[in-house]
Amino acid sequence: MIKSKTFTAITIGAIAVIAAFLFFIINSTEPEAQREVATKRTAMLVDVQEVRRDNYNPLIEGLGTVEAAEDIILSPRVDGRVIEVTENFIPGGFVKKDEVLLRIDPADYENALVQRESAYTQARSEMDLELGRQNLARKEYNLLRQDIDEKNKSLVLRKPQLAATEANLKSAESMLNQAKLELERTYVRAPFDAQILSRNANVGSEIDTNTELARLVGVDEYWVTVSVPVARLDRITFPEKGQPGARVIIRNRTAWPAGTSRKGEVMRLIGALDAQTRLARVLVSVKDPLALNPETQGPQMLVGAIVQAEIAGRELENVFRIGRDFLREDDRLWLKRDGKLTITEAKVVFKDKDYAYISEGMEDGDLLVISNLAAVAEGIGLRTEAEAETQE
Structure with missing residues (x-):
């Protein structure tokens, strides 16, 4: 057992x-081939993007406030009672340059004009009479020349009387012109093509030269004051020697339909930092901001609105551009080389909202790994979807 x-x-x-x-x-x-296939099948599946050097214009973003290039408080230049207000002189109304906005009672100014015309006519008559006296005085002087010394010559020729008469005539003429001017000023006109933002006078209002009749803004051009970091100013092109400033795209994501924008151009750098944010301020010009011209595309802009500005930066030459999400921690790059993960250090020359611009750390034709990896280690196996399908 x-x-x-x-x-x-x-x-x-x-x-x-x-x-x-x-x-x-x-x-x-x-067989060796079978072992290799097994190894490849265990490699991590990733998405890649081929990279190439090129020239790019980065975008410099900032918030801006819309203001009118022409913005005035309109006041009359003469006193009186308002007797007429035109139909376009209302908040939101559009007026052309020299268009009449309101009329002031002209009666007092018409009377003053009549008085000044009479005074001028009288001064003109006195001048004509004095010129006649001058002729007589000259004849008398020619007869008595030998008996008159130089000191009395001007008296005999009535030169002081002529000077006084000429002065009176000039004064009367000036006062007549002033009376005409004041009568014309009873018509209050728009100083430029404008939109009325507010109105503070109606028919019957008693107004004087200190009265604020209305607020007008020009419709030909608006400005946007954009705040940007000081460190990014060197990438912005300002107008110089006849060359235009950088292109700007204006958006208002809270008020305008998706995908709409307005175009502008950098005008000036304001020579002082914002006192609160310590950011630099760049002045951007937008033509026809209210889209009154049928050829202008885009929504209307409103004074005081907060908008987003994208300024086209100076061109970066011979660099790689990748999505910011694909630039890994500590400015590292994940590359797929020979089926394996290669980690390199990138030299980043600029970053904007969407992209990182890199001068070193990659080569033309490199495959940039754009997938997130659960485990990251130099040399681990990688494969793409196309490679996986081929292996199967």
Whole structure:
């Protein structure tokens, strides 16, 4: 019985040794190609993007406030009672340059004009009479020349009287012109093509030269004061020697339909930082801001609105541009080279909202890994979707 159990144990042990030997032989003689395929199938599946050097214009973003290039408080230049207000002189109304906005009662100014015309006519008559006297005085002088010394010559020729008469005539003429001017000023006109933002006078209002009749803004041009970091000013092109400033795209994501924008141009750098934010301020010009010209595309701009500005920066030459999300922690890059992960350090020359611009750390034709990896280690196997399909 004991011998039987011993024999059985020996038999089982021998079978186990033989099985292990056969497993080793089979694995050691498996074709190399099959092992490579198995290794590739265990590589992580990633998405990649081929990169190339090129020239790019980065975008410099900032918030800005819309203001009118022409913005005035209109006051009359003469006193009186308002007797007429025109139909366009209302908040939101549009008026052309020199268009009449309201009229002041002209009666007092018409009377003053009549008086000044009379005074001028009288001064003109006195001048004509004095010129006649001058002729007589000259004739008398020619007869008495030998008996008159130089000191009395001007008196004999009535030169003081002529000077006084000429002065009176000039004064009368000036006062007449002033009376005409004041009568014309009873018509209050728009100083430029404008939109009325507010009106503070109606028919019957008594107004004087200190009265604020209305607020007008020009419709030809608006300005946007954009705040940007000081460090980014060197990438903005300002107008110089007849060359235009940088292009600007204006957006208002809270008020305008999606995808709409207005175009502008950098005008000036304001020479002082914002006192609160310590940011630089760039002045941007937008023509026809209210889109009154049928050829102008885009929504109307409102004075006082907060908008987003995208300024086209100076061109970066011979750089790579990648999405900011693909620039990894500590400015590292994940590249797929020879089926393996290569980690390099990028030299970043600029970043904007969407992209990072890189001068070193990659080569033309490199495959940038744009997928997130669960485990990151130099040299781990990588494969793309196309490679996975080929292997299957």
